[in-house]
Amino acid sequence: MVKATGTRPKIIVSADGRGVVGHAGARLLADVAEVTGLTEACSDALAGLRQRRGVHDPGRVAVDLAVMLADGGEAISDLAVLRDQAALFGPVASDPTAWRPHRVSARPARRYRTTPSGPPVSISS
Numbered sequence: 001m002v003k004a005t006g007t008r009p010k011i012i013v014s015a016d017g018r019g020v021v022g023h024a025g026a027r028l029l030a031d032v033a034e035v036t037g038l039t040e041a042c043s044d045a046l047a048g049l050r051q052r053r054g055v056h057d058p059g060r061v062a063v064d065l066a067v068m069l070a071d072g073g074e075a076i077s078d079l080a081v082l083r084d085q086a087a088l089f090g091p092v093a094s095d096p097t098a099w100r101p102h103r104v105s106a107r108p109a110r111r112y113r114t115t116p117s118g119p120p121v122s123i124s125s
Contacts, residue, residue, distance in 0.1 A: 008090045026071040056093040
């Protein structure tokens with residue numbers, strides 16, 4: 001079976017024992033995210049955090065992080081497990097690239113309180 005999903009490499013499944021890879025189940029999780037629209041939804045949600053046009057789409061990075069966590073990873077540096085299997089996962093963001101959206105989103109947010117009769121009002125801290 002040959003199936004292309006987004007920017008990930010095609011997978012050819014055979015019973016001859018060649019091209020055996022670890023973490024194939026993690027690839028299936030990445031494919032589910034792609035075909036259900038989760039990757040695209042993450043891209044849309046994170047579009048405002050993108051600081052420059054780069055190689056790695058923020059939604060794809062978010063999905064790779066989720067796949068890494070589901071596969072037992074505990075830190076962003078564990079993306080190396082996916083990165084080391086480029087034939088299975090395709091290009092995976094570097095650790096600094098994966099950190100970028102988190103640094104931007106970690107900025108203090110404005111606090112609001114709701115008034116009974118109107119829109120939220122900004123609260124200075």
